[in-house]
Amino acid sequence: MANLFIQRFLPPAIRMSPGQVKKAAVTVVCGVIVLSIAKLYLQNGNSGARSTGHGTSADADLPAADRDQDGQVSLSGSAAQCLTAEGTHFTVHGRKTLILSGAMHYFRVPAAYWKDRMRKLQAMGLNTLETYVPWNLHEPQPGHFDFTGMLDLRKYIKTAQSLGLDVILRPGPYICSEWDFGGLPAWLLHDPYMKVRTLYPPFVAAVERYFDKLLPVVADLQCHRGGPIIAFQIENEYGSFAEDATYMRYLHKAMMSRGIKELFFTSDNMWGKGLKNHLLPDVLQTANFKTEWKQNIDLLKQIQPNRPLMAMELWSGWFDHWREEHHVQDPAELASVVENLLLNNMSINFYMFHGGTNFGFMNGANDGDAHTDQYMPDVTSYDYDAPLSEWGDPTAKYQEVRSVIKRLVPTAKFPQLPQPLPRQSYGEIEMHLCLPLLEALTYLPKPTDSNELLPMEMLHVNGGTGQAYGYVIYRAKIPGGSKTLRLSDVHDFAAIVMHGDDTMYMERFKTAKFTITPNKRQQRQLNIIVENMGRVNYGQPPISSRKGILGNVWVDGVELTGWSMYSVEFKPEFLSSISSGGQWERSPPPAHAGPTLYKSSLRVDGEPADTFIDMKGWTKGAVFINGINIGRYWDVGPQRRLYVPAPFLRNGINTVIIFEMQQAPADFKVSFTKEPQLS
Numbered sequence: 001m002a003n004l005f006i007q008r009f010l011p012p013a014i015r016m017s018p019g020q021v022k023k024a025a026v027t028v029v030c031g032v033i034v035l036s037i038a039k040l041y042l043q044n045g046n047s048g049a050r051s052t053g054h055g056t057s058a059d060a061d062l063p064a065a066d067r068d069q070d071g072q073v074s075l076s077g078s079a080a081q082c083l084t085a086e087g088t089h090f091t092v093h094g095r096k097t098l099i100l101s102g103a104m105h106y107f108r109v110p111a112a113y114w115k116d117r118m119r120k121l122q123a124m125g126l127n128t129l130e131t132y133v134p135w136n137l138h139e140p141q142p143g144h145f146d147f148t149g150m151l152d153l154r155k156y157i158k159t160a161q162s163l164g165l166d167v168i169l170r171p172g173p174y175i176c177s178e179w180d181f182g183g184l185p186a187w188l189l190h191d192p193y194m195k196v197r198t199l200y201p202p203f204v205a206a207v208e209r210y211f212d213k214l215l216p217v218v219a220d221l222q223c224h225r226g227g228p229i230i231a232f233q234i235e236n237e238y239g240s241f242a243e244d245a246t247y248m249r250y251l252h253k254a255m256m257s258r259g260i261k262e263l264f265f266t267s268d269n270m271w272g273k274g275l276k277n278h279l280l281p282d283v284l285q286t287a288n289f290k291t292e293w294k295q296n297i298d299l300l301k302q303i304q305p306n307r308p309l310m311a312m313e314l315w316s317g318w319f320d321h322w323r324e325e326h327h328v329q330d331p332a333e334l335a336s337v338v339e340n341l342l343l344n345n346m347s348i349n350f351y352m353f354h355g356g357t358n359f360g361f362m363n364g365a366n367d368g369d370a371h372t373d374q375y376m377p378d379v380t381s382y383d384y385d386a387p388l389s390e391w392g393d394p395t396a397k398y399q400e401v402r403s404v405i406k407r408l409v410p411t412a413k414f415p416q417l418p419q420p421l422p423r424q425s426y427g428e429i430e431m432h433l434c435l436p437l438l439e440a441l442t443y444l445p446k447p448t449d450s451n452e453l454l455p456m457e458m459l460h461v462n463g464g465t466g467q468a469y470g471y472v473i474y475r476a477k478i479p480g481g482s483k484t485l486r487l488s489d490v491h492d493f494a495a496i497v498m499h500g501d502d503t504m505y506m507e508r509f510k511t512a513k514f515t516i517t518p519n520k521r522q523q524r525q526l527n528i529i530v531e532n533m534g535r536v537n538y539g540q541p542p543i544s545s546r547k548g549i550l551g552n553v554w555v556d557g558v559e560l561t562g563w564s565m566y567s568v569e570f571k572p573e574f575l576s577s578i579s580s581g582g583q584w585e586r587s588p589p590p591a592h593a594g595p596t597l598y599k600s601s602l603r604v605d606g607e608p609a610d611t612f613i614d615m616k617g618w619t620k621g622a623v624f625i626n627g628i629n630i631g632r633y634w635d636v637g638p639q640r641r642l643y644v645p646a647p648f649l650r651n652g653i654n655t656v657i658i659f660e661m662q663q664a665p666a667d668f669k670v671s672f673t674k675e676p677q678l679s
């Protein structure tokens with residue numbers, strides 16, 4: 001019965017194969033059972049016993065310090081916490097404290113540069129480091145976790161501690177952050193009924209598993225246990241998303257049940273209900289804003305009159321979308337806001353202090369509003385016009401803010417600013433070898449065959465949990481003599497390749513009709529390469545969070561069926577295989593080849609230095625150096641050059657691969673320069 005329901009009523013955008021239908025039917029039945037149990041727990045208290053793992057189905061196992069006199073879980077924190085938020089000031093072990101914090105995300109900065117950036121944070125007069133934690137990087141597949149390299153969160157926190165910095169941790173599960181899907185794993189979308197940021201049982205089960213792994217990594221680094229972490233955020237800007245206090249209480253208890261005792265807080269902006277949706281009255285509320293300091297202070301005082309003020313996100317700049325101008329703010333304007341906050345005893349977290357880079361395919365996106373139906377993906381750079389640039393140089397904002405802090409905060413310390421890191425121009429290289437993507441299919445996972453089109457999250461890859469990032473090749477046969485081709489609901493950018501026709505292109509939110517050259521003698525092979533340009537990271541996540549072709553393909557007005565779908569994720573093993581074993585030919589590629597890979601090498605003599613790859617003349621694609629995904633480029637701007645940090649290079653020969661979706665320049669050259677170009 002559940003199978004029939006799913007087949008009949010499932011939206012076309014999340015169609016599934018028969019095996020997936022059966023799996024979804026089991027999920028529906030189990031979900032109803034689990035949801036009933038969850039409702040009983042949340043409505044009636046803690047009568048059940050915890051069955052496995054840490055979980056939060058019973059509060060009986062919580063430490064005594066986290067209980068009030070009636071034996072209920074305390075939502076105001078633990079007696080063991082270092083940082084308290086009562087009265088007009090924060091206190092640490094009874095001493096008044098002004099928190100001056102800077103946001104810097106370890107997953108956007110090479111690990112070799114963490115200490116350099118932190119020392120520059122201190123030199124601006126700041127005493128605290130803040131970071132989000134991206135669930136989608138730490139658990140790329142269900143149950144498979146990664147805390148190594150740039151994801152070594154524990155090392156990052158201990159590095160801050162070695163410099164004497166306090167740490168504020170924002171573990172999600174949702175983080176926004178202009179990061180793909182707001183930090184939520186794309187494999188959640190393999191469930192056709194997924195409801196993120198709710199008490200939907202499969203979502204709760206995934207959060208439980210994640211917290212079981214993440215929180216023990218940081219628990220002993222809390223301040224009361226001798227570590228630097230002084231506060232934890234619950235969720236992120238939830239007041240702008242929903243009003244479910246029960247969900248927020250669940251997350252709070254989930255963290256406490258795993259040994260988190262430091263100060264808890266929430267943060268919200270004033271958009272919509274936002275900050276007014278104060279769903280956890282006993283938890284410190286903080287504000288996110290750019291220049292509206294007085295309105296936010298007044299509202300915080302109204303919501304919680306006897307608690308200290310904190311700007312958890314003082315937006316020091318803004319992020320860029322493709323096709324926009326690079327955002328900049330007058331340094332004097334930021335300095336003026338900082339001055340007013342300090343004069344009102346408001347603690348500050350600069351979001352961002354140092355933005356870093358959206359390496360790989362991890363950029364987020366916005367979807368405009370109900371009137372524009374506009375999709376706006378973010379660029380690779382997350383410079384943010386922050387006090388410290390994407391490449392780690394202090395800016396005019398840095399100097400202005402430092403001067404204000406020095407003048408108004410007599411207790412602030414200003415250690416010596418580290419020397420700038422070297423940058424180098426390495427000149428031009430010719431991308432002299434090429435390999436059309438459609439000739440590299442043997443290096444990809446086996447295709448998913450289906451009579452109907454499937455989004456990438458439903459493909460049979462990654463242990464059956466779907467594809468998260470990159471591209472999908474949709475392949476089918478069309479009848480001989482066909483004259484027209486029509487596509488709908490492509491997410492997000494498509495190249496249509498057929499032998500004998502020029503490559504055609506279309507973007508999201510368009511239904512495109514193409515005229516094709518008839519071939520009456522035989523069938524023709526149709527290839528549609530679709531790029532996932534980044535999932536929406538803020539607001540109500542629509543069904544359009546899924547990627548690929550969510551609509552249909554018609555040939556001469558008839559819906560096309562019988563598809564083979566190839567997952568192209570550009571994982572390191574794929575890049576290594578094609579680099580060494582691909583049938584590379586001398587550029588240029590054959591006519592009508594479609595999206596193509598280009599390869600060359602960059603020679604670095606001596607110790608590598610930071611550089612920027614200039615994509616002038618190239619159209620749209622991604623760059624890979626030594627198997628590392630540097631990020632996307634697109635000639636619509638504003639970003640023209642991609643940051644290549646020295647730790648990604650090596651002395652000697654460096655392999656450079658460019659995947660171009662559209663048109664390479666006639667000379668197939670790129671240049672490496674020491675100067676950035678964000679606009």
